[in-house]
Amino acid sequence: MSDIDNYCNVCQYNSGSTPSNYDIIARVWQTSDSSDYLNITATDTKSFFEKIFEISNENKLLRATLKNLWNVSKYNHEYISFLLGQYTDKEFAILAQKFATKPDLDIDKNKLIENISIIFSIIDDESLTSHDLSTILNIDCSLIESTMSSLS
Amino acid sequence: MSEIQEVPGAIEGEEIVLTGLKIAPKGAPIQIKSNIVFPVTITRRGTGEISKAYSPPKHKFKKTSMLNLADKISGRHLWGFSSSPITRKNVGKGQKGRSGRHTGQFLVITENCFAELVHGWKGDALPSHPKKTLETEDE
Numbered sequence: 001m002s003d004i005d006n007y008c009n010v011c012q013y014n015s016g017s018t019p020s021n022y023d024i025i026a027r028v029w030q031t032s033d034s035s036d037y038l039n040i041t042a043t044d045t046k047s048f049f050e051k052i053f054e055i056s057n058e059n060k061l062l063r064a065t066l067k068n069l070w071n072v073s074k075y076n077h078e079y080i081s082f083l084l085g086q087y088t089d090k091e092f093a094i095l096a097q098k099f100a101t102k103p104d105l106d107i108d109k110n111k112l113i114e115n116i117s118i119i120f121s122i123i124d125d126e127s128l129t130s131h132d133l134s135t136i137l138n139i140d141c142s143l144i145e146s147t148m149s150s151l152s
Numbered sequence: 153m154s155e156i157q158e159v160p161g162a163i164e165g166e167e168i169v170l171t172g173l174k175i176a177p178k179g180a181p182i183q184i185k186s187n188i189v190f191p192v193t194i195t196r197r198g199t200g201e202i203s204k205a206y207s208p209p210k211h212k213f214k215k216t217s218m219l220n221l222a223d224k225i226s227g228r229h230l231w232g233f234s235s236s237p238i239t240r241k242n243v244g245k246g247q248k249g250r251s252g253r254h255t256g257q258f259l260v261i262t263e264n265c266f267a268e269l270v271h272g273w274k275g276d277a278l279p280s281h282p283k284k285t286l287e288t289e290d291e
Contacts, residue, residue, distance in 0.1 A: 071180055072179055072180045075180040075181070079177070079237070082237065082239075083239060083240060089237075092237060093237075096181045096188055096190070096237065097181075097188055099180045099181060100180065100181040100182060100183040100188040101180050101181070101182060101183065102182075102183045103182060129193070129195055129229060129270075130229075130270060131178055131179075131191070131193040131195075131229075131231050131270070132178070134179070135178060135179035135180075141231055141270070142268065145159075145270055
């Protein structure tokens with residue numbers, strides 16, 4: 001039985017003596033099998049919302065990453081066409097301008113470390129370099145290096 | 153001329169010869185001010201040498217870059233860019249990049265060029281792979 005379960009029991013059986021400091025979020029439900037009583041589970045509010053924010057941040061990062069990689073993929077197709085001689089230098093210069101990215105230079109160091117950790121948890125490949133990470137995350141390569149070197 | 157084998161080290165020039173065992177253009181172009189540049193990376197035994205210096209010498213990308221003819225950086229991992237896209241005619245095999253087991257590759261980048269050491273031969277500023285660094289941090 002977890003601390004939260006214990007705590008719920010306290011609420012249920014000793015409702016007049018709840019702890020002075022608490023912040024919980026509860027789920028209350030009833031099924032046809034248990035229509036004569038309510039089921040209640042509760043958890044600490046802070047850790048509950050931390051998990052939700054974690055999922056939300058990961059979702060944001062993955063959406064941004066997908067956009068970056070889609071941009072790189074489209075550029076690579078055009079680059080291949082250029083190498084095959086389908087575009088002149090001038091035509092390619094115009095196209096390249098369209099795909100050019102401005103790396104993010106203002107990202108918070110802790111946020112960057114968190115983002116890199118997420119990428120490594122998905123792509124578990126040691127051949128992934130800081131330059132690869134800069135492409136995936138659209139962050140300046142030297143910023144990634146300096147952030148990572150400050151950890152070592 | 154001078155040579156740097158540990159980070160931080162960077163060169164800039166009108167023409168830079170990059171040699172190594174794994175040279176690749178990577179990622180979409182990058183917008184720097186009003187110009188766009190085309191990134192390139194060398195992940196095995198890289199060197200970069202200025203074969204044509206800016207005239208007059210002037211820093212365009214990083215204030216600490218070396219600018220003189222034949223100034224050189226070398227290490228395990230380099231990255232850089234040029235303001236002109238890399239084409240087949242810029243790339244070659246053998247010559248300077250050659251090693252006992254590998255014919256080597258070289259790449260000549262032109263116009264406004266920049267190359268920087270990411271992972272040098274010596275020194276410990278940036279030796280860790282990002283993944284290893286994170287694992288160390290977790291411990």
